[in-house]
Amino acid sequence: MMAREASVPGVGSHRFFLEGMHGEPEARVDLSPISHQLRRVLRLDAGSVITLLDGCGAAFPTRIELLAAGQATGIVLGREPALGEPSVELTLYQCVPKGDRFAWILQKGTEIGVSRFAPVISSRTVVRPAERLLPKYERWRAVVREAAEQSRRGRLPVVEEPLRWAGALERVRGLGLFAWEEADANSANWQARAADSAAVSLLVGPEGGITKEEAAAAQAMGWLPVSLGPRILRSETAAIAAAALVMHFAGELG
Numbered sequence: 001m002m003a004r005e006a007s008v009p010g011v012g013s014h015r016f017f018l019e020g021m022h023g024e025p026e027a028r029v030d031l032s033p034i035s036h037q038l039r040r041v042l043r044l045d046a047g048s049v050i051t052l053l054d055g056c057g058a059a060f061p062t063r064i065e066l067l068a069a070g071q072a073t074g075i076v077l078g079r080e081p082a083l084g085e086p087s088v089e090l091t092l093y094q095c096v097p098k099g100d101r102f103a104w105i106l107q108k109g110t111e112i113g114v115s116r117f118a119p120v121i122s123s124r125t126v127v128r129p130a131e132r133l134l135p136k137y138e139r140w141r142a143v144v145r146e147a148a149e150q151s152r153r154g155r156l157p158v159v160e161e162p163l164r165w166a167g168a169l170e171r172v173r174g175l176g177l178f179a180w181e182e183a184d185a186n187s188a189n190w191q192a193r194a195a196d197s198a199a200v201s202l203l204v205g206p207e208g209g210i211t212k213e214e215a216a217a218a219q220a221m222g223w224l225p226v227s228l229g230p231r232i233l234r235s236e237t238a239a240i241a242a243a244a245l246v247m248h249f250a251g252e253l254g
Contacts, residue, residue: 014051015059017052017055018033018054021052022054023060023079028073029073030072031073032070035072048063048064053082060079082154083152087250088197088200088246088250090201091116092114092116092202093203094118095124095125095235096119096120096162098126102136102236106147106157110148112247113153113247113252117159118160118162118168119133119160123213125206130164133162165214173200175200176201177225178202179226179228179242180226180227181209190224200250202246203218
């Protein structure tokens with residue numbers, strides 16, 4: 001009965017990734033880390049049903065048992081597979097743009113279905129050295145978490161350590177693609193290859209673009225240059241447009 005109740009449409013529509021979540025049905029779980037959000041932001045009450053996620057593909061419909069200032073507990077109603085994960089594992093290697101644009105890429109990329117993000121420093125990247133990025137990781141991971149909850153993801157996308165261009169090329173997972181304005185639009189049938197790939201790595205350059213030397217190094221490592229059309233896109237626009245195309249050809253947006 002509990003599992004059926006939790007699956008009623010609209011019940012448990014609020015989703016939260018909870019670190020260390022591994023409860024079994026009828027187990028009591030500590031909701032204190034999200035008590036403020038439950039009580040003050042969403043204004044839920046004891047008896048409301050939410051969905052907890054372990055970040056590894058499992059979902060736990062949970063009834064709030066106690067909700068007070070700074071503390072909350074719940075009773076796990078069941079365990080089920082978390083939906084919302086794409087069949088293709090997409091890793092986005094993104095040369096870090098200036099300002100707060102990388103956080104925007106994390107948010108939108110998570111919504112589209114990116115599984116991993118890796119900030120990259122190339123020869124034309126404005127933000128350098130890599131140590132300047134480390135203080136941003138706490139906020140970046142918070143952005144990913146919130147976007148994953150909002151978009152009903154079943155797993156938390158990973159934000160990897162900063163990489164230099166050569167290091168990113170060596171980390172290719174599956175089919176490697178890099179967006180380059182000088183690529184021949186007809187040089188590679190990458191759409192069909194992306195549709196048949198279980199894993200795709202996408203590399204996007206900085207505001208100043210990818211140098212010919214960097215492009216040559218990528219191709220020497222087996223990465224395919226791809227065109228995103230006749231217009232020059234901003235780095236963050238190219239990242240989301242390319243990620244959306246990969247998901248489209250993989251059948252994840254239809």
